Amino acid sequence: MKWEVVIGLEVHAQLATQSKIFSGAATAYGALPNTQACAIDLGMPGVLPVLNEEALHMALKFGLAVNAHLSHESVFARKNYFYPDLPKGYQISQYEIPVVGRGHLDITLDDGTVKRIGITRAHLEEDAGKSLHEDFQGMTGIDLNRAGTPLLEIVSEPDMRSSNEAVAYLKTLHTLVRYLGICDGNMQEGSFRCDANVSVRLKGAEKLGTRCELKNINSFRFVERAINYEVERQIDVLENGGTIAQETRLYDADANTTRTMRSKEEANDYRYFPDPDLLPVCVNEELIARIKTTLPELPQEKRDRFMQHYGLNAYDANVLSSARELAQYFEAVVDVGVDPKLSANWVMGELLAALNKENLAIDESPIPPAALGQLLQRITDNTISGKIAKTVFAHMWLNEGSADEIIEKQGLKQVTDTGAIEKIIDEIIANNPQQLADYKGGKEKLFAFFVGQAMKATQGKANPQQLNDLLKEKLQKA
C-alpha cells in the first residue's frame, strides 16, 4: 500500500471528583434532569467559578504518569460560543497554557513491540449540559446536570499509523486513567470519550495530509471501524483525483460511515481570552512532590513486576495488570500462599468467565480472593483435584460456604489412600478383561478408559497423579 495513515486522538476523560470543576454541585451520573445544577452551573447573573482543587490534583497525577512537563502557572480561558446547553455562553477551558504539557505514553502492539506515542498536552475544562431532542414535541429540553463536570482533555501527537495503534493507545490510556483513579472510564456513560484526527499521505511524504476530525466514536470498536472507514474514504477521494476538505465528521455506527458535520469555514471563532474570574493556577514543587506520593504503581510497572516476580508470561501479566482491581485480586490470591501461575489461571479463567457471565465487576465477585486462595490451596495440597475444584468453585459462587466447608459437606475430598485406590483398580481390571487384553496388545489409548472407569468409581475423587501411577503399575503387572 502506498498510503500512510496518520492518526492523532483527543480524549475527554471525565474526572472522578465528587463535585463539579467550578461549583459544589454533585457529579453523580443518572440523576433526574437539572437536579444537580446549582446557580453557578446554570450561569445565573453574578455567580462566579471557583476551581475544584481535586480536579487540578487529578490532572497533575495524570501529568506525572505520562512524564509530562507540568506548567507552574496555567491559565483558564473562555471559549465563547452560543449553544442552549452551554449556560454561560462560554466554556471555561485551558487554551494557551494547559496544566499538563508535553509527555508520552508507551503502547504495546500486537507483535509485542513497544511504541512511544507523544502526548501534546492535557488540559482541564468544564463539560456542557445535554440537549434532549426527543419527548418535547419539536422543542428541545435542556439538562444541565452534566454542565460543569470536570474533564481532562488529553491530546496526542499524530503518532499513530493504523486503527490498531489508535485502539492500543486508547486502551492503554483507558487503563492508565482508571489506575490513577482519576476517571471511571465508563464509555457508555460518556466518562471517556474520544475524537480522532485522521489523515493519509503518500508513504515517505513529509507533509501531513489534510485531516478530518471524527466525532461520536465512543467505544474501542467504533474507533477502529470509524478510522478504517475514514481512511478508505480519504484514499478513495485522493486516488480519484479529489482533495480532502478539512472538516469535522460524525461517525454513524449503524451505517458504519462518517458524514460531514461542519466544514472548517463553518467553524466557530471562539474568541478565547483568559477568564478574568479565575486566577492563574499556580503549581509548586511541593504540590507536585505531594501528588507524586499518591501515584499508584502504573500498569506497565505492574506488568513488568508480574513477569519478573511471579514468572508470568507476557499475556497473563498483561491481562492481570489491565485493571487495578483485577491485579489487586490476583495478588491477594497469591498472598494466601498459592502458586502465581495457578492463581493466574484461575483468576483469568474460571473467575473472569463467571464474572463476565453475570456482568459483574471484579470487586463485586461473590468469592473474595482469600476464599479462592483457600480453594486453590486444596488443589496444591492434593485435597481435591482441579476438576473437583471447579465444582467447589460453582458452589462457592452460590455462597454455599468456604471451599473447606463445601468439600467436607459434599464429601469431595480426594481419595489418596493407596490401598483404596488399588482396590478399585483391581476390580476394574478384573471386570474388563477384553480391554486389558487389547491394552496389552498395544492399544495404549485404552489407558484413558481405565482412568475414566476409576474416576467414575471414585466419583472423581481419586488423586489423578496417584491414580495414574498405580494404574500404570497394575496394568504392567496384570
Next chain:
Amino acid sequence: MMIHTLAEYQKQLLAKKISSLELTQFFLDKMAQHNALNSFITVCAETAKAQAIHADELRAQGKAGPLTGLPFAHKDIFCTRGIKTTCGSKMLDNFIAPYSATVTEKLDDAGMVLLGKTNMDEFAMGSSNENSFYGVVHNPWDTRCVPGGSSGGSAAAVASRIVPAASGTDTGGSIRQPAAFCGITGLKPTYGRISRYGMIAFASSLDQAGPMTQTAEDAALLLNAMAGFDVRDSTSLNVPVPDYTATLNDSLQGLRIGIVPSFFGDGLNSEIGAAIDNAKSVLEKLGAQCVEIELPHHELAIPTYYVVASAECSSNLARYDGVRYGYRAAQPVDLMDLYKRSRSEAFGQEVKRRIMMGTYVLSSGYYDAYYLKAQKARRLISEDFKAAFKNVDVILSPTTPDVAFKIAEKTHDPVKMYLSDIYTIAVNLAGLPAINIPCGFSGQLPIGMQLIGNHLTEARLLNIAHQFQQHSDHHQKVPMMESSS
C-alpha cells in the same frame, strides 16, 4: 443641625432615641415623596419594615452590632434573594435571584435594613444613568441634569438624603463620577477587597463594589461590613480587614500628595481646578505636602479601558440568551431567532454597542491588535502608578472634567460620554482604591475631587477624606428639592 449620616443615626439607635422601624418608615416616606427623582427601581417597603422590627428586637436583646437597624439602599446590580434584581435592564425585568450576593449577605448579617434597589445604567454601562431601562435619574441639585452613572440612582438617593447611604459599583468610575456629580462621598476600594459574588458582572477584571455615603466616616462604617475575602470569589483578596473607623483621625502630618499637572489643563472646568486648589491648601494646613508627579501613559487609559471592558462584557453578557431566565422573545421560530430577538429586544443601545466592540476586539485576527495590546497598555498604566507611589502616598486629581451635564446632552455622542470618565478609568485598570470627596460647587452643581491610593490603602484614603471633611462643609450641603407628590 439636622442629623443625616449613618454615624449619627447609629448614635441615635444606640441611645434608643429612635427605633429602626421609625427610621425605616421615615426614609420610606421620603423615598415616596421624592420618587420623581426616579432613583429607585424597586422599593422594599414590607421587607424593610420586617427587617427593622427584627433589628429592634435584636437591640432589645442586647444583640445589636454597629450597623444593626440602619437603613440603606443597594444598587440594583447586587443579587437579593427573593427580591427582583434587574441590573437596569429589560433583560432582567423579571429576574428574582434564588441567592444573594456576598455583599448583600454581609450587610444583611450586619442587621442593616434594605430600603430598596437603586436605578442604574443598564448592566452598569454608562456615565449618566440615561441607559437604564427604567428611565433617567434626575440629579437632585438640578433635576434637568444627570446624576452621573452608572450608580446614578444610589448617588441621587444619598445626595437627596432619601436614604442615608447606598452601595455602588465602579468599573470605570461608576461610584466616583456620580458621587462627584451629586456631591457625596464614594469609595472604590482596591480590586478584590470586596467580593464580586452575586454582583452582576460587567467587566470582571475591573468591577468593584463600594460604599456611597455622605461622609468618609460613613464609608468607613460600611466598608467594615462589606470588605473581606470570599471563598466564592477567586479574585477576592485574602487579606485581613482593618477597622476603617479606627484610623479616621490619624494625623496628616507628613502626608505626601501627588499632583499630576497635566490633569489640570484645558480639558478641565476651571472652577473644578480652583476648588481642588482650595482643597489642596486645606490639606496642606493639616500637614500634607504636594508633590508634582507624572503618569506618562495616562492618555492610554480610555482606549485601553474600552477594549478590556468591552471584551469582558461581550463574554459576560452571553449568558443572557433567553434560554434559562430573563427576557425571552415571543414565539421564536428557531434557536437562532430565539437568540437574536431575545437579545435585540431586551438589550439597550449602549449595551449592544459594547457587546459588538468586545466581540470585535476578541475576534481572531484582531485579538493581538486590540486585546493583547490593551493588556500591555494596562501594565504600563499600572507601572506608572507603582512608580508614582514610590514618591507619594496618594494622588489628588479631579474626579470629572466637568460638573453634571444636562440630560440628553451627550447621548448622541458616545465618545464624548466616555471622556467624562477620563480621571477615573486608569484607577480601575490598575486595580487601585480611590475616593470621591465633595470639594465645592460650580453654580448649584457639586464638584468632586479624587484621592487615589496604592493597593489596600483604603484606611488612609478614608482618613484623609475624613480629616478634609472635618475642615470643610461641602459634604454637608443638601439640595433644595420639591417633593413630587
